[in-house]
Amino acid sequence: MKKLFLISGFIMIISCKKENQQKTVGNSFPEDSLNIHSNVDSLRSKNNLSSIDGIKKEYGLVNSKLTAKILDSASFKFECDERSGNVVYYSEKGILKAIKYFTADSHFSSVEKYFISDDQPYFVFKDETVWSFDGGSPEKPETKDDVTQQRIYLSDNKIIQCLEKKFTIKSSAANRPNPDTIPNKENKNCSLKEVQDTFALLIKNKDKKGSTKCL
Template identity: 45%
Template sequence: MKNILTVLSLIMIISCKKEDAKAIKKKQSEDPAINNNTSLITRDDSIKTIDDIKKEYASINSMLISKKLDSTQFSYNCDEREGEVTLYYKDKKLAAVKDFYAEHSHFSSSTLYFIKNEQVFFIFNDETVWNFDDSGTPEKPETKDDIKEKRIYILDHKPVQCFEKNYSVSSKGNNKNPQTISNKETKCDIAELMKKYQLIVKNKDRKGGINCL
């Protein structure tokens, strides 16, 4: 009789352990943090290389072109400089900032900041100076835009590669395609651009217009 009770006790213990194991396995299969062998793994989506910058830039730029990002705006007017800032958001996180301003002296500037995890990783800047072309007449004036484009790759808050392209666009047409003009690598200097960016972020929740950034 003693032997029978001992055997029954062992069967009950083994059965309980099997049920506990099944319960734990079921809980693991239902937990999204554990399922598919992703337990306690944090996805690393930070930008570490030039290739990472190019991929993330292409993704955000595509959404800008297709107007898939939410946006807010504010304007500023300071010392004959009239500007407008547009902030673009992806999933409520800042993804890009466009700063455009024009001066009365035939000058305008447009800067696009691309952002990931609250860090600027790429800047595209173009500056335009326009003048009347000598080939025009008082009755039919012609203009010429001299354009300078800058492309700046940034890792860990530091510029790692910078390129520049210069070309002109005439109102009379017959212009060279800017895409066929090569970029030239130049010395990096982002101090002023980043100073402006910090001022923009500081004022990003402003509504309407402000005086100076």
């Protein structure tokens, strides 16, 4: 009987995690990624993407249109072995501005957001979560989410800065950490090849529609 409760609890948690992950896919790009707020009317300006300040401004401008839901979008779903997810492409007058790439399995989820100018990414935001059981009882198991976020600034196909923050969210905790208040730390080991390979894969599949298998 105890095993039956444990299995039931496990299935319930998996279902809740999957539902939360799907809600994440539906959300627009978060304002807190760079803490930039911009007027939509200023989107006609052209920013210098060779500096971090210019990248932040350009991100803010594009994110304003994403928040206002005035960019065109196209998407497809995929399922590969035990992982599934979707990809959304955002464009303006046929010009690609951003890509959101979501993937998840039973204990892992990842959202990667690529902001694009002249067919190349200038800013990438990654949000990865690994969850596991963390005590409790078979009837009421507790979990924890180990979250890693990266903010990658690029210019001329080079990483000019990579910031990272890590935090843990426990289901048993009365107060959960606010990601906005957790400081970023510079990471010198961010992989340019990983960014380029994933971006190339997403561009290769940009004309897909509906559902597909592995990318």
